[in-house]
Amino acid sequence: MTQNTTLSYHSHVEPSQTPDNVIKSLSIDNVIFGLDHGNLKILLVKHSEGFSKGQWGLPGGWIRLDENLRDAATRLLQELTGVHDLYLEQLKTFGRVDRFPNERVVTIAYYALVSAEDYKVVAGTSAADACWFSVNDLPELIFDHPEILQFGIQFLQQQVRRRPIGFNLLPEKFTLLQLQELYEAILGTKLDKPNFRRKIMKMNLLSACDEKQTGVAHRAAQLYRFDEQAYHRLTEKGFSFEI
Amino acid sequence: MTQNTTLSYHSHVEPSQTPDNVIKSLSIDNVIFGLDHGNLKILLVKHSEGFSKGQWGLPGGWIRLDENLRDAATRLLQELTGVHDLYLEQLKTFGRVDRFPNERVVTIAYYALVSAEDYKVVAGTSAADACWFSVNDLPELIFDHPEILQFGIQFLQQQVRRRPIGFNLLPEKFTLLQLQELYEAILGTKLDKPNFRRKIMKMNLLSACDEKQTGVAHRAAQLYRFDEQAYHRLTEKGFSFEI
Protein backbone atom coordinates (compact mmCIF):
# COMPACT_ATOMS: atom_id res chain seq x y z
CA MET A 1 0.00 0.00 0.00
CA THR A 2 2.98 2.25 0.42
CA GLN A 3 3.34 1.93 -3.30
CA ASN A 4 0.16 3.81 -4.03
CA THR A 5 1.82 7.12 -4.49
CA THR A 6 4.33 5.78 -6.95
CA LEU A 7 1.92 3.68 -8.97
CA SER A 8 -0.92 6.05 -9.59
CA TYR A 9 -0.39 8.58 -12.28
CA HIS A 10 -2.29 11.00 -10.17
CA SER A 11 0.98 11.70 -8.48
CA HIS A 12 2.78 11.95 -11.75
CA VAL A 13 4.45 15.20 -12.78
CA GLU A 14 6.78 14.56 -15.67
CA PRO A 15 8.03 11.53 -17.59
CA SER A 16 11.17 11.07 -15.54
CA GLN A 17 9.02 10.50 -12.46
CA THR A 18 7.15 7.55 -13.89
CA PRO A 19 8.18 4.60 -11.75
CA ASP A 20 10.46 1.97 -13.26
CA ASN A 21 8.42 -1.16 -12.74
CA VAL A 22 5.54 -0.09 -14.97
CA ILE A 23 4.84 0.05 -18.70
CA LYS A 24 5.70 3.51 -19.98
CA SER A 25 3.16 5.34 -22.09
CA LEU A 26 0.30 3.05 -21.18
CA SER A 27 -2.24 3.55 -18.44
CA ILE A 28 -5.56 2.19 -17.19
CA ASP A 29 -8.71 4.16 -16.46
CA ASN A 30 -11.78 2.69 -14.82
CA VAL A 31 -15.32 3.73 -15.53
CA ILE A 32 -17.28 2.44 -12.54
CA PHE A 33 -21.02 2.85 -12.68
CA GLY A 34 -23.05 2.64 -9.51
CA LEU A 35 -26.76 2.56 -9.08
CA ASP A 36 -27.83 4.49 -5.99
CA HIS A 37 -31.54 4.54 -5.20
CA GLY A 38 -32.43 4.57 -8.85
CA ASN A 39 -29.79 7.06 -9.94
CA LEU A 40 -26.91 6.21 -12.19
CA LYS A 41 -23.65 7.39 -10.68
CA ILE A 42 -20.01 7.30 -11.57
CA LEU A 43 -16.99 6.87 -9.31
CA LEU A 44 -14.38 9.64 -9.51
CA VAL A 45 -11.23 10.53 -7.61
CA LYS A 46 -9.66 13.88 -6.88
CA HIS A 47 -5.95 14.06 -7.47
CA SER A 48 -3.83 15.00 -4.51
CA GLU A 49 -0.54 15.70 -6.30
CA GLY A 50 0.96 16.45 -9.67
CA PHE A 51 -0.09 18.94 -12.30
CA SER A 52 -3.68 17.79 -12.14
CA LYS A 53 -3.86 18.34 -8.38
CA GLY A 54 -7.31 19.21 -7.15
CA GLN A 55 -9.02 18.04 -10.32
CA TRP A 56 -11.39 15.12 -10.68
CA GLY A 57 -10.81 12.17 -12.97
CA LEU A 58 -11.51 8.48 -13.49
CA PRO A 59 -9.63 6.20 -11.11
CA GLY A 60 -6.62 4.93 -13.03
CA GLY A 61 -2.86 4.66 -13.18
CA TRP A 62 0.09 2.68 -14.46
CA ILE A 63 0.32 -1.01 -15.32
CA ARG A 64 3.12 -3.00 -13.69
CA LEU A 65 5.43 -4.91 -15.99
CA ASP A 66 4.47 -8.26 -14.47
CA GLU A 67 0.75 -7.66 -14.25
CA ASN A 68 -2.06 -8.52 -16.63
CA LEU A 69 -4.30 -5.70 -17.76
CA ARG A 70 -7.42 -6.57 -15.83
CA ASP A 71 -5.37 -7.20 -12.71
CA ALA A 72 -3.90 -3.73 -13.02
CA ALA A 73 -7.35 -2.20 -13.38
CA THR A 74 -8.59 -4.09 -10.33
CA ARG A 75 -5.61 -3.13 -8.21
CA LEU A 76 -5.72 0.54 -9.14
CA LEU A 77 -9.38 0.76 -8.35
CA GLN A 78 -8.90 -0.77 -4.93
CA GLU A 79 -5.89 1.41 -4.15
CA LEU A 80 -7.62 4.63 -5.09
CA THR A 81 -11.14 4.07 -3.87
CA GLY A 82 -11.28 0.93 -1.74
CA VAL A 83 -13.75 -0.64 -4.15
CA HIS A 84 -12.98 -4.32 -4.72
CA ASP A 85 -14.52 -7.66 -5.62
CA LEU A 86 -16.07 -6.63 -8.89
CA TYR A 87 -15.60 -7.85 -12.40
CA LEU A 88 -14.04 -5.34 -14.76
CA GLU A 89 -14.57 -5.63 -18.50
CA GLN A 90 -12.48 -3.91 -21.11
CA LEU A 91 -14.25 -0.93 -22.63
CA LYS A 92 -11.96 0.58 -25.25
CA THR A 93 -8.45 1.97 -25.66
CA PHE A 94 -8.03 5.71 -26.08
CA GLY A 95 -4.88 7.09 -27.64
CA ARG A 96 -5.31 10.48 -29.27
CA VAL A 97 -1.88 12.02 -29.72
CA ASP A 98 -2.70 15.01 -27.55
CA ARG A 99 -4.88 13.36 -24.95
CA PHE A 100 -2.21 13.58 -22.22
CA PRO A 101 -0.03 16.61 -21.53
CA ASN A 102 3.67 16.65 -22.52
CA GLU A 103 4.07 13.01 -23.41
CA ARG A 104 2.30 10.29 -25.36
CA VAL A 105 0.15 8.14 -23.12
CA VAL A 106 -2.41 5.64 -24.35
CA THR A 107 -5.01 4.46 -21.85
CA ILE A 108 -7.02 1.28 -21.68
CA ALA A 109 -10.47 1.87 -20.20
CA TYR A 110 -12.22 -0.80 -18.14
CA TYR A 111 -15.73 -0.65 -16.81
CA ALA A 112 -18.01 -2.25 -14.25
CA LEU A 113 -21.47 -1.78 -12.85
CA VAL A 114 -22.07 -2.09 -9.12
CA SER A 115 -24.56 -1.20 -6.47
CA ALA A 116 -23.34 2.12 -5.12
CA GLU A 117 -24.94 1.49 -1.73
CA ASP A 118 -22.90 -1.67 -1.28
CA TYR A 119 -19.51 -0.08 -1.69
CA LYS A 120 -18.00 2.05 0.97
CA VAL A 121 -15.81 4.42 -0.96
CA VAL A 122 -12.61 5.38 0.80
CA ALA A 123 -10.06 7.69 -0.76
CA GLY A 124 -6.76 5.84 -1.12
CA THR A 125 -3.51 7.36 0.09
CA SER A 126 -2.73 8.77 -3.34
CA ALA A 127 -6.14 10.30 -3.87
CA ALA A 128 -7.34 13.40 -2.07
CA ASP A 129 -10.89 12.25 -2.34
CA ALA A 130 -13.08 9.63 -3.97
CA CYS A 131 -16.81 9.62 -4.35
CA TRP A 132 -19.87 8.93 -6.46
CA PHE A 133 -21.22 11.60 -8.79
CA SER A 134 -24.50 11.62 -10.59
CA VAL A 135 -23.85 11.35 -14.32
CA ASN A 136 -26.08 14.38 -14.80
CA ASP A 137 -24.07 16.57 -12.47
CA LEU A 138 -20.38 16.06 -13.04
CA PRO A 139 -17.39 18.19 -12.13
CA GLU A 140 -14.86 19.12 -14.78
CA LEU A 141 -12.69 16.15 -15.64
CA ILE A 142 -9.02 15.87 -16.59
CA PHE A 143 -7.57 14.82 -19.95
CA ASP A 144 -10.00 13.08 -22.29
CA HIS A 145 -11.94 11.56 -19.41
CA PRO A 146 -15.19 13.22 -20.52
CA GLU A 147 -14.89 11.37 -23.82
CA ILE A 148 -14.15 8.06 -22.10
CA LEU A 149 -17.10 8.49 -19.78
CA GLN A 150 -19.39 9.41 -22.63
CA PHE A 151 -18.38 6.28 -24.49
CA GLY A 152 -18.85 4.24 -21.34
CA ILE A 153 -22.41 5.42 -20.81
CA GLN A 154 -23.41 4.54 -24.35
CA PHE A 155 -21.72 1.19 -24.05
CA LEU A 156 -23.43 0.45 -20.76
CA GLN A 157 -26.85 1.17 -22.16
CA GLN A 158 -26.24 -1.24 -24.99
CA GLN A 159 -24.72 -3.93 -22.82
CA VAL A 160 -27.32 -3.89 -20.11
CA ARG A 161 -29.91 -4.93 -22.67
CA ARG A 162 -27.92 -7.90 -23.88
CA ARG A 163 -26.14 -9.20 -20.80
CA PRO A 164 -27.66 -9.84 -17.43
CA ILE A 165 -25.23 -7.46 -15.74
CA GLY A 166 -28.07 -5.68 -14.01
CA PHE A 167 -28.34 -8.50 -11.49
CA ASN A 168 -25.01 -7.49 -9.95
CA LEU A 169 -26.73 -4.44 -8.61
CA LEU A 170 -29.35 -6.18 -6.58
CA PRO A 171 -29.11 -8.05 -3.31
CA GLU A 172 -29.02 -11.81 -3.68
CA LYS A 173 -32.77 -12.05 -3.18
CA PHE A 174 -34.86 -9.44 -4.91
CA THR A 175 -38.37 -8.75 -6.16
CA LEU A 176 -39.40 -8.35 -9.76
CA LEU A 177 -40.24 -4.71 -9.17
CA GLN A 178 -36.73 -4.02 -7.88
CA LEU A 179 -35.36 -5.57 -11.05
CA GLN A 180 -37.69 -3.55 -13.20
CA GLU A 181 -36.83 -0.29 -11.48
CA LEU A 182 -33.18 -1.03 -12.00
CA TYR A 183 -33.68 -1.38 -15.73
CA GLU A 184 -35.79 1.73 -15.81
CA ALA A 185 -33.02 3.66 -14.11
CA ILE A 186 -30.29 2.49 -16.43
CA LEU A 187 -32.28 2.75 -19.62
CA GLY A 188 -34.03 5.92 -18.62
CA THR A 189 -37.46 4.63 -19.66
CA LYS A 190 -40.70 3.39 -18.11
CA LEU A 191 -41.59 -0.27 -18.55
CA ASP A 192 -44.92 -2.04 -18.25
CA LYS A 193 -45.00 -4.10 -15.09
CA PRO A 194 -46.99 -7.17 -16.20
CA ASN A 195 -45.14 -7.40 -19.50
CA PHE A 196 -41.72 -6.99 -17.93
CA ARG A 197 -42.56 -9.68 -15.47
CA ARG A 198 -43.59 -12.17 -18.12
CA LYS A 199 -40.61 -11.44 -20.29
CA ILE A 200 -38.17 -12.09 -17.48
CA MET A 201 -39.94 -15.18 -16.21
CA LYS A 202 -40.03 -16.78 -19.62
CA MET A 203 -36.24 -16.73 -19.74
CA ASN A 204 -36.06 -19.20 -16.84
CA LEU A 205 -33.16 -17.36 -15.29
CA LEU A 206 -34.75 -16.67 -11.94
CA SER A 207 -35.49 -19.20 -9.27
CA ALA A 208 -38.10 -18.39 -6.68
CA CYS A 209 -36.94 -18.41 -3.08
CA ASP A 210 -39.44 -19.78 -0.57
CA GLU A 211 -39.52 -16.39 1.02
CA LYS A 212 -41.46 -13.23 0.62
CA GLN A 213 -40.75 -9.60 1.18
CA THR A 214 -41.26 -8.44 4.77
CA GLY A 215 -41.93 -5.14 6.45
CA VAL A 216 -43.82 -3.56 3.61
CA ALA A 217 -47.21 -1.88 3.95
CA HIS A 218 -48.79 -3.83 1.13
CA ARG A 219 -48.93 -7.29 -0.33
CA ALA A 220 -45.51 -8.89 0.00
CA ALA A 221 -43.76 -9.78 -3.24
CA GLN A 222 -42.13 -13.09 -4.03
CA LEU A 223 -38.34 -13.04 -3.75
CA TYR A 224 -36.19 -14.44 -6.53
CA ARG A 225 -32.54 -15.07 -7.10
CA PHE A 226 -30.57 -15.05 -10.35
CA ASP A 227 -29.63 -18.55 -11.46
CA GLU A 228 -26.18 -18.20 -12.92
CA GLN A 229 -25.91 -21.84 -13.93
CA ALA A 230 -29.14 -21.67 -15.87
CA TYR A 231 -27.80 -18.63 -17.66
CA HIS A 232 -24.64 -20.44 -18.69
CA ARG A 233 -26.54 -23.49 -19.82
CA LEU A 234 -28.78 -21.33 -21.96
CA THR A 235 -26.09 -19.17 -23.55
CA GLU A 236 -24.24 -22.28 -24.63
CA LYS A 237 -27.38 -23.34 -26.45
CA GLY A 238 -27.42 -20.02 -28.28
CA PHE A 239 -29.93 -18.26 -26.06
CA SER A 240 -29.56 -14.52 -26.07
CA PHE A 241 -30.67 -12.28 -23.25
CA GLU A 242 -32.56 -9.22 -24.48
CA ILE A 243 -34.57 -6.61 -22.67
CA MET B 1 8.20 3.63 -47.55
CA THR B 2 11.83 3.18 -46.73
CA GLN B 3 10.70 3.22 -43.14
CA ASN B 4 8.82 -0.01 -43.47
CA THR B 5 11.60 -2.11 -42.17
CA THR B 6 12.10 0.03 -39.13
CA LEU B 7 8.46 0.50 -38.27
CA SER B 8 7.11 -2.99 -38.51
CA TYR B 9 7.81 -5.22 -35.58
CA HIS B 10 8.28 -8.03 -37.99
CA SER B 11 11.84 -6.88 -38.36
CA HIS B 12 12.26 -6.54 -34.66
CA VAL B 13 14.83 -8.66 -32.81
CA GLU B 14 15.33 -7.26 -29.35
CA PRO B 15 14.15 -4.23 -27.39
CA SER B 16 17.14 -2.08 -28.19
CA GLN B 17 16.25 -2.30 -31.87
CA THR B 18 12.80 -0.82 -31.52
CA PRO B 19 12.97 2.45 -33.42
CA ASP B 20 13.00 5.71 -31.50
CA ASN B 21 10.01 7.48 -32.99
CA VAL B 22 7.45 4.95 -31.81
CA ILE B 23 5.65 4.13 -28.57
CA LYS B 24 7.57 1.43 -26.76
CA SER B 25 5.68 -1.61 -25.50
CA LEU B 26 2.60 -0.91 -27.56
CA SER B 27 1.76 -2.31 -30.97
CA ILE B 28 -1.12 -2.63 -33.40
CA ASP B 29 -2.44 -5.79 -35.01
CA ASN B 30 -5.04 -5.85 -37.76
CA VAL B 31 -7.64 -8.54 -38.22
CA ILE B 32 -8.79 -8.07 -41.81
CA PHE B 33 -11.66 -10.24 -42.94
CA GLY B 34 -12.30 -10.72 -46.62
CA LEU B 35 -15.19 -12.39 -48.31
CA ASP B 36 -14.06 -14.30 -51.37
CA HIS B 37 -16.77 -16.05 -53.40
CA GLY B 38 -18.73 -16.83 -50.29
CA ASN B 39 -15.78 -17.85 -48.15
CA LEU B 40 -14.61 -15.96 -45.13
CA LYS B 41 -10.87 -15.26 -45.32
CA ILE B 42 -8.30 -13.52 -43.22
CA LEU B 43 -5.29 -11.47 -44.31
CA LEU B 44 -1.93 -12.64 -42.97
CA VAL B 45 1.69 -11.70 -43.56
CA LYS B 46 4.83 -13.78 -43.39
CA HIS B 47 7.71 -12.21 -41.52
CA SER B 48 10.89 -11.70 -43.49
CA GLU B 49 13.24 -10.91 -40.60
CA GLY B 50 13.65 -11.16 -36.85
CA PHE B 51 13.08 -14.10 -34.54
CA SER B 52 9.71 -14.82 -36.06
CA LYS B 53 11.14 -15.02 -39.59
CA GLY B 54 9.20 -17.32 -41.84
CA GLN B 55 6.17 -17.41 -39.59
CA TRP B 56 2.72 -16.06 -40.32
CA GLY B 57 0.96 -13.43 -38.26
CA LEU B 58 -1.56 -10.62 -38.36
CA PRO B 59 -0.31 -7.50 -40.15
CA GLY B 60 0.82 -5.12 -37.42
CA GLY B 61 3.64 -3.09 -35.98
CA TRP B 62 4.59 -0.05 -33.94
CA ILE B 63 2.71 3.18 -33.40
CA ARG B 64 4.54 6.43 -34.13
CA LEU B 65 4.67 8.99 -31.36
CA ASP B 66 2.82 11.57 -33.43
CA GLU B 67 0.21 9.27 -34.88
CA ASN B 68 -3.32 8.45 -33.72
CA LEU B 69 -4.13 4.81 -33.16
CA ARG B 70 -6.39 4.22 -36.12
CA ASP B 71 -3.95 6.05 -38.40
CA ALA B 72 -1.21 3.72 -37.28
CA ALA B 73 -3.36 0.70 -38.00
CA THR B 74 -4.21 2.02 -41.45
CA ARG B 75 -0.60 2.84 -42.29
CA LEU B 76 0.77 -0.50 -41.14
CA LEU B 77 -1.80 -2.39 -43.12
CA GLN B 78 -0.96 -0.49 -46.27
CA GLU B 79 2.78 -0.88 -45.78
CA LEU B 80 2.63 -4.59 -45.18
CA THR B 81 -0.06 -5.69 -47.61
CA GLY B 82 -0.94 -2.82 -49.93
CA VAL B 83 -4.54 -2.88 -48.69
CA HIS B 84 -5.89 0.64 -48.24
CA ASP B 85 -9.06 2.70 -48.23
CA LEU B 86 -10.94 0.77 -45.64
CA TYR B 87 -12.37 1.71 -42.30
CA LEU B 88 -10.73 0.05 -39.35
CA GLU B 89 -12.59 -0.32 -36.06
CA GLN B 90 -11.00 -1.06 -32.74
CA LEU B 91 -11.51 -4.65 -31.66
CA LYS B 92 -9.85 -5.09 -28.27
CA THR B 93 -6.51 -4.64 -26.55
CA PHE B 94 -4.50 -7.74 -25.66
CA GLY B 95 -1.85 -7.55 -22.99
CA ARG B 96 -1.13 -10.88 -21.30
CA VAL B 97 2.22 -10.57 -19.53
CA ASP B 98 3.77 -13.37 -21.55
CA ARG B 99 2.13 -12.74 -24.91
CA PHE B 100 5.31 -11.37 -26.48
CA PRO B 101 8.78 -12.90 -26.10
CA ASN B 102 11.43 -11.25 -23.90
CA GLU B 103 9.66 -7.97 -23.25
CA ARG B 104 6.25 -6.64 -22.30
CA VAL B 105 4.27 -5.61 -25.33
CA VAL B 106 0.58 -4.79 -25.33
CA THR B 107 -1.20 -4.80 -28.66
CA ILE B 108 -4.30 -2.97 -29.82
CA ALA B 109 -6.25 -5.01 -32.35
CA TYR B 110 -8.23 -3.34 -35.13
CA TYR B 111 -10.53 -5.04 -37.57
CA ALA B 112 -12.26 -4.50 -40.89
CA LEU B 113 -14.34 -6.45 -43.35
CA VAL B 114 -13.68 -6.10 -47.07
CA SER B 115 -14.35 -7.82 -50.32
CA ALA B 116 -11.30 -9.99 -50.87
CA GLU B 117 -11.73 -9.90 -54.65
CA ASP B 118 -11.42 -6.11 -54.63
CA TYR B 119 -8.06 -5.94 -52.93
CA LYS B 120 -4.88 -6.79 -54.69
CA VAL B 121 -2.63 -7.95 -51.92
CA VAL B 122 1.03 -7.08 -52.36
CA ALA B 123 3.66 -8.00 -49.81
CA GLY B 124 5.30 -4.83 -48.50
CA THR B 125 9.07 -4.47 -48.29
CA SER B 126 9.18 -5.67 -44.70
CA ALA B 127 6.98 -8.71 -45.30
CA ALA B 128 8.14 -11.80 -47.14
CA ASP B 129 4.63 -12.55 -48.20
CA ALA B 130 1.06 -11.46 -47.68
CA CYS B 131 -2.10 -13.31 -48.61
CA TRP B 132 -5.61 -14.38 -47.79
CA PHE B 133 -6.22 -17.58 -45.84
CA SER B 134 -9.48 -19.35 -45.31
CA VAL B 135 -10.38 -19.18 -41.63
CA ASN B 136 -10.84 -22.93 -41.69
CA ASP B 137 -7.36 -23.63 -42.97
CA LEU B 138 -4.85 -21.46 -41.18
CA PRO B 139 -1.10 -21.77 -40.80
CA GLU B 140 0.46 -21.61 -37.36
CA LEU B 141 0.46 -18.05 -36.04
CA ILE B 142 2.92 -16.14 -33.90
CA PHE B 143 2.41 -14.84 -30.35
CA ASP B 144 -1.19 -14.73 -29.18
CA HIS B 145 -2.49 -14.08 -32.69
CA PRO B 146 -4.68 -17.20 -32.64
CA GLU B 147 -6.49 -15.76 -29.63
CA ILE B 148 -6.90 -12.36 -31.28
CA LEU B 149 -8.24 -13.94 -34.43
CA GLN B 150 -10.65 -16.12 -32.50
CA PHE B 151 -11.98 -13.08 -30.70
CA GLY B 152 -12.27 -11.24 -34.00
CA ILE B 153 -14.37 -13.94 -35.62
CA GLN B 154 -16.84 -14.01 -32.76
CA PHE B 155 -17.00 -10.24 -32.75
CA LEU B 156 -17.58 -10.12 -36.48
CA GLN B 157 -20.49 -12.52 -36.29
CA GLN B 158 -22.15 -10.39 -33.65
CA GLN B 159 -21.45 -7.11 -35.37
CA VAL B 160 -22.60 -8.12 -38.80
CA ARG B 161 -26.10 -8.65 -37.40
CA ARG B 162 -26.26 -5.25 -35.79
CA ARG B 163 -24.38 -2.94 -38.15
CA PRO B 164 -24.79 -2.76 -41.89
CA ILE B 165 -21.12 -3.55 -42.44
CA GLY B 166 -22.00 -6.23 -44.94
CA PHE B 167 -22.70 -3.61 -47.58
CA ASN B 168 -18.98 -2.81 -47.79
CA LEU B 169 -18.49 -6.15 -49.42
CA LEU B 170 -20.77 -5.61 -52.35
CA PRO B 171 -20.35 -3.52 -55.48
CA GLU B 172 -22.17 -0.21 -55.35
CA LYS B 173 -25.17 -1.66 -57.13
CA PHE B 174 -26.26 -5.08 -56.06
CA THR B 175 -29.24 -7.41 -56.05
CA LEU B 176 -31.10 -8.62 -53.01
CA LEU B 177 -29.89 -12.14 -53.63
CA GLN B 178 -26.28 -11.01 -53.55
CA LEU B 179 -26.94 -9.35 -50.23
CA GLN B 180 -28.63 -12.42 -48.89
CA GLU B 181 -25.83 -14.74 -49.97
CA LEU B 182 -23.36 -12.46 -48.27
CA TYR B 183 -25.20 -12.76 -44.97
CA GLU B 184 -25.50 -16.49 -45.42
CA ALA B 185 -21.74 -16.73 -45.90
CA ILE B 186 -20.85 -14.68 -42.86
CA LEU B 187 -23.44 -16.15 -40.54
CA GLY B 188 -23.07 -19.67 -41.88
CA THR B 189 -26.83 -20.21 -42.21
CA LYS B 190 -29.54 -20.43 -44.86
CA LEU B 191 -32.13 -17.64 -45.00
CA ASP B 192 -35.58 -17.59 -46.57
CA LYS B 193 -35.54 -15.45 -49.69
CA PRO B 194 -38.97 -13.79 -49.54
CA ASN B 195 -38.66 -13.09 -45.83
CA PHE B 196 -35.14 -11.74 -46.07
CA ARG B 197 -36.25 -9.49 -48.88
CA ARG B 198 -39.14 -8.05 -46.92
CA LYS B 199 -37.09 -7.56 -43.80
CA ILE B 200 -34.45 -5.58 -45.62
CA MET B 201 -36.91 -3.52 -47.64
CA LYS B 202 -38.88 -2.52 -44.59
CA MET B 203 -35.78 -0.84 -43.17
CA ASN B 204 -35.81 1.72 -45.97
CA LEU B 205 -32.05 1.58 -46.29
CA LEU B 206 -31.90 0.61 -49.95
CA SER B 207 -32.78 2.81 -52.85
CA ALA B 208 -33.67 1.16 -56.12
CA CYS B 209 -31.52 2.10 -59.10
CA ASP B 210 -33.40 2.42 -62.38
CA GLU B 211 -31.32 -0.44 -63.67
CA LYS B 212 -31.60 -4.18 -63.76
CA GLN B 213 -29.14 -7.00 -63.77
CA THR B 214 -27.80 -7.89 -67.22
CA GLY B 215 -26.25 -10.96 -68.81
CA VAL B 216 -28.08 -13.52 -66.70
CA ALA B 217 -29.95 -16.48 -68.06
CA HIS B 218 -33.09 -15.78 -66.10
CA ARG B 219 -35.30 -12.93 -65.02
CA ALA B 220 -33.12 -9.92 -64.28
CA ALA B 221 -33.20 -8.65 -60.71
CA GLN B 222 -33.64 -5.07 -59.64
CA LEU B 223 -30.39 -3.36 -58.60
CA TYR B 224 -30.23 -1.45 -55.33
CA ARG B 225 -27.72 0.74 -53.59
CA PHE B 226 -27.19 1.27 -49.86
CA ASP B 227 -28.43 4.68 -48.75
CA GLU B 228 -25.93 5.81 -46.15
CA GLN B 229 -27.76 9.04 -45.37
CA ALA B 230 -30.96 7.19 -44.69
CA TYR B 231 -29.06 4.94 -42.33
CA HIS B 232 -27.68 7.87 -40.38
CA ARG B 233 -31.03 9.58 -40.19
CA LEU B 234 -32.56 6.41 -38.84
CA THR B 235 -29.88 5.59 -36.27
CA GLU B 236 -30.19 9.05 -34.82
CA LYS B 237 -33.87 8.38 -34.28
CA GLY B 238 -32.97 5.22 -32.37
CA PHE B 239 -33.46 2.75 -35.19
CA SER B 240 -31.42 -0.41 -34.77
CA PHE B 241 -30.33 -2.57 -37.65
CA GLU B 242 -30.89 -6.25 -36.93
CA ILE B 243 -30.67 -9.30 -39.18
Add this chain to the structure above:
DNA sequence: AACCTTATTGTCCATTTGACAACAAGATGG
Protein backbone atom coordinates in the same frame (compact mmCIF):
# COMPACT_ATOMS: atom_id res chain seq x y z
C1' DA C 1 -43.76 -23.21 -77.42
C1' DA C 2 -42.00 -25.86 -73.55
C1' DC C 3 -38.94 -25.43 -69.96
C1' DC C 4 -35.52 -23.67 -66.87
C1' DT C 5 -33.99 -20.34 -63.40
C1' DT C 6 -34.47 -16.68 -60.48
C1' DA C 7 -37.47 -12.52 -59.05
C1' DT C 8 -41.27 -10.97 -56.68
C1' DT C 9 -45.75 -11.08 -54.39
C1' DG C 10 -49.18 -13.38 -51.50
C1' DT C 11 -50.92 -16.03 -47.71
C1' DC C 12 -51.18 -18.39 -43.41
C1' DC C 13 -50.17 -19.29 -38.75
C1' DA C 14 -47.50 -19.15 -34.49
C1' DT C 15 -45.22 -16.13 -31.58
C1' DT C 16 -44.21 -11.83 -29.61
C1' DT C 17 -45.21 -7.18 -28.07
C1' DG C 18 -47.61 -3.55 -25.97
C1' DA C 19 -51.54 -1.63 -23.67
C1' DC C 20 -54.53 -2.13 -20.16
C1' DA C 21 -58.26 -4.44 -17.29
C1' DA C 22 -59.08 -7.39 -13.49
C1' DC C 23 -58.28 -9.78 -9.48
C1' DA C 24 -55.40 -11.05 -5.07
C1' DA C 25 -53.10 -10.11 -0.82
C1' DG C 26 -51.76 -7.80 2.69
C1' DA C 27 -51.58 -3.40 5.68
C1' DT C 28 -53.83 0.71 7.56
C1' DG C 29 -57.27 3.50 9.58
C1' DG C 30 -61.67 4.40 10.88
Add this chain to the structure above:
DNA sequence: CCATCTTGTTGTCAAATGGACAATAAGGTT
Protein backbone atom coordinates in the same frame (compact mmCIF):
# COMPACT_ATOMS: atom_id res chain seq x y z
C1' DC D 1 -64.53 -5.62 10.93
C1' DC D 2 -64.94 -3.30 6.92
C1' DA D 3 -63.55 0.20 3.49
C1' DT D 4 -59.61 1.57 1.35
C1' DC D 5 -54.93 1.89 -0.18
C1' DT D 6 -50.83 -0.08 -2.30
C1' DT D 7 -48.46 -3.28 -4.68
C1' DG D 8 -48.39 -8.10 -6.59
C1' DT D 9 -50.01 -11.20 -10.04
C1' DT D 10 -52.91 -13.06 -13.76
C1' DG D 11 -55.90 -12.36 -17.95
C1' DT D 12 -57.17 -10.58 -22.28
C1' DC D 13 -56.89 -8.64 -26.76
C1' DA D 14 -55.31 -6.36 -30.89
C1' DA D 15 -51.32 -5.25 -33.51
C1' DA D 16 -46.82 -6.33 -35.14
C1' DT D 17 -43.44 -9.70 -36.28
C1' DG D 18 -41.31 -13.91 -38.01
C1' DG D 19 -41.00 -18.16 -40.41
C1' DA D 20 -42.74 -21.52 -43.83
C1' DC D 21 -44.13 -22.06 -48.24
C1' DA D 22 -47.35 -21.50 -52.39
C1' DA D 23 -48.13 -18.85 -56.45
C1' DT D 24 -47.12 -15.93 -60.04
C1' DA D 25 -43.84 -13.02 -63.12
C1' DA D 26 -40.09 -12.33 -66.19
C1' DG D 27 -36.70 -13.35 -68.64
C1' DG D 28 -33.29 -16.67 -71.26
C1' DT D 29 -32.42 -21.49 -73.47
C1' DT D 30 -33.58 -25.44 -76.28
